Structure formats: structure tokens, C-alpha cells
Amino acid sequence: MLNLYEYWKALSETEKNQFCQRVGVSYGYMESHLIHGRKKPRMETIQAIVEASNNKLSHKNLFEFFLKKSNSAA
Template sequence: MITLYEYWKALSDPEKNEFCKRVGVSYGYMESHLIHGRKKPRMETIQAIVDASDCKLSHKALFDFFLKKEVAAA
């Protein structure tokens, strides 16, 4: 399973900006807090991340990432 951090790092700068726009958070907030798991997003933001990633990120992967659970390789 891919993590939010891995997904984010694979995006180009224009893709990162579009992703943030679709999620509804600023680039700075995503870069500083979310991709490093420093903040735990609201459920609506989790859903927006799944949607903005075109389901490349799953709810389970995001929950595991933000709760710092070990994610098993698929």
C-alpha cells in the first residue's frame, strides 16, 4: 500500500498544487503537516484525499499512516 508521503513525493509541482486544491488545503499545510503525519485530518479531509488521489490512496492506508501503524506490503 502506498502512503500519503510516497504519493505526494511522486507528484510534480503542478500536480501537487492541483491535489491540494482538490483536497481543500493549502500547499504549505499539506507539505508541513499532513504528508509527515504531524496533524490528523478531519474525516472529510481523509475522504477528499482519497478522492483527489483517484483512489490510489485508500482509507485504510490513510488511517494507518496517520495513526502510525505499520503498513504491510501488498
């Protein structure tokens, strides 16, 4: 299954903008913080990401993505 970074990189610029609108975050925030796992999103944002991806990303997948990123930096 795709992770958030892979999913994001596969989108066109138009799709990226639409995805951000559906998630409720700015393009810059998504590009700078979320796809690289620098910030951990709120549960509401994780839910919005799952919905905006049409369930191509799962809650489990997103939890692993964000937790793995923070654990590898520790």
C-alpha cells in the first residue's frame, strides 16, 4: 500500500491542490510538513486524508507513516 509521500508524489499539481482543499490544509503545509512526516497531524486531519485519498491511504498506513518517521529520528 502507498504511503503518504508516494501518494502525494503521484498526484498532478491540480490533484495536489484539490487534495489539500479536501484535507483542509494548505499546499505549503502538506508539502513542507506532512508528506515528510515532520509534523504529526490531528486525528481529524488523518481522517480527512483517508477520505480525500478515496481510501487509497488507510488509517493504519498513516499511523505507521507518522510514527515510523518520529521513531527513526529519535
